[in-house]
Each structure stands twice: as C-alpha cells, then as structure tokens.
Amino acid sequence: MTADRITLAEVIARLTPKTGSESAAKIELIGRLLRGDLQAAANAWGENGSEGREYRYDCAVDPVIPLPIPAKAWATCDSGYIDGSNINWRQPWHGKNGSPWGSGNIDFAHSVHLSRTAVDLIWPTETNKITSTVSANSRKIQRARGPKPEKRGRVISEMRAFSHADLNAMTELEMEKRFGASRDTCRTAREIVLANDDKG
The missing domain is CATH 1.10.10 (Arc Repressor Mutant, subunit A)
Incomplete structure (x- = not known):
C-alpha cells in the first residue's frame, strides 16, 4: 500500500511547474480534493489544545489505517495552511464517532499523502505518458482481429x-x-x- 503513496509535498512539487507557482499548485490541489477527485489521508493528526498541539493519533507510534480526510474538510484549508505534507485547518473538522480514529475536532494533520495512481491519472508525468502510450499500442497489437x-x-x-x-x-x-x-x-x-x- 505504501508503494502507491505520494506525499502532499511531492504532488505540489509536481504541479508547481504546470501551474506557475507553488501557491497556484496548492490551490489546484485543494480544488481537486474538495471536489472529491482525489482522496488524501494522514498518518498523524490532532487538535490545538490549551497547552499546544495534542496529537490524538500517530501511525508511527501505533500503526493503523491512516485517517482519510473527507472532501468537505478541504473547504476550510487555504493554500497558506499547507506546509510540505502537513496541514492546518482554519476551522477544525470532526472525526466520526465509532471510527478507529475517534471523534472530536481535528485541527491539523501530518504526513498527508494521496494515491500515486490517482494522481498520475489526473496529472501524468512525461514518464507516465510514454508508458501509457506504449501500453496502449501493445494492446492494439494484441487485439488485432479479423480474417487472415x-x-x-x-x-x-x-x-x-x-x-x-x-x-x-x-x-x-x-x-x-x-x-x-x-x-x-x-x-x-x-x-x-x-x-x-x-x-x-
């Protein structure tokens, strides 16, 4: 599963040349996440308490399924709130009761990642384009039908x-x-x- 992951920072780095700036890349990415075109997840998250950040979960300490970040959560995330692969929300969103991640406010998430396959489908790299063209051509050759x-x-x-x-x-x-x-x-x-x- 981790082989298919791409960090938020890597996606932003890939988009920056296409969009013209890092800020534009973040805005483009947030838009895709908000529409549900992509799904992000986090390995660590928590809320801002009276004594600072309180981690409610950290996969590095106790590995489990990463927290999926719902599309609606991206409505309160501005491009300035993304720092590498870490995110802070303007307004917290709530975890679901009964989920393995618990319930309550989620103000920040760290080690945010996406599916590399899904990202490649939306924003293919030159290598992906060449590979998919070669695959498509080989499929055409394999599927050649008709009378000899x-x-x-x-x-x-x-x-x-x-x-x-x-x-x-x-x-x-x-x-x-x-x-x-x-x-x-x-x-x-x-x-x-x-x-x-x-x-x-």
Whole structure:
C-alpha cells in the first residue's frame, strides 16, 4: 500500500511547474480534493489544545489505517495552511464517532499523502505518458482481429470461378458454408471480386 503513496509535498512539487507557482499548485490541489477527485489521508493528526498541539493519533507510534480526510474538510484549508505534507485547518473538522480514529475536532494533520495512481491519472508525468502510450499500442497489437489475408485470398480465388450473378445470388450463410470462411470474410471477398473482375 505504501508503494502507491505520494506525499502532499511531492504532488505540489509536481504541479508547481504546470501551474506557475507553488501557491497556484496548492490551490489546484485543494480544488481537486474538495471536489472529491482525489482522496488524501494522514498518518498523524490532532487538535490545538490549551497547552499546544495534542496529537490524538500517530501511525508511527501505533500503526493503523491512516485517517482519510473527507472532501468537505478541504473547504476550510487555504493554500497558506499547507506546509510540505502537513496541514492546518482554519476551522477544525470532526472525526466520526465509532471510527478507529475517534471523534472530536481535528485541527491539523501530518504526513498527508494521496494515491500515486490517482494522481498520475489526473496529472501524468512525461514518464507516465510514454508508458501509457506504449501500453496502449501493445494492446492494439494484441487485439488485432479479423480474417487472415491468406484465408481471404483463398476465398477470392474460389469466388472467381463463379459469375457475378451467382455471387450476388448467394446469401452470406451459403457463402460461409461453401467457402469455409466467416460471413465477414466472404462478404469482403465478394465485394473485391465484384469490383475487380470483368466477369458478368
């Protein structure tokens, strides 16, 4: 699972050249998270208490599933509230009761990450583009279908023994049985014979 992770800081670094500035990259990312195009999670989180930050959970101390950050939480996160892979919210959002992460206010989150696969789909790198093009081309080659040219050539040769009237009178089912080829192959071969031969 960790192999598919990309940190918030890495996503921002990837977007900065595309958007023109780090601030614009953060705004673009927050927009995608707010719309639910991407899902982020945090390894540590807590709330601001009277004595400073109070961590309510830290995966480094007690590993468990990271906290998923809901899309609505991003409504109170401005680009200035993101520092590397750490986030502070203008207004806290609430954890769900009964969840492994507990309930209550969540004011900050650290070690925020996203799915690398999801990020690559939205903002592919040059390497991703090349890889996906190569994969798409190899799939096209593997999926090449249709009659083999030898079979169509044999059917064309056999059809030349018939008059145009006889070929036109044959149904596709008859051609399939007579020439031992698919209806599509027979139909194509008949069109070639009728178009190229002078026989009437």
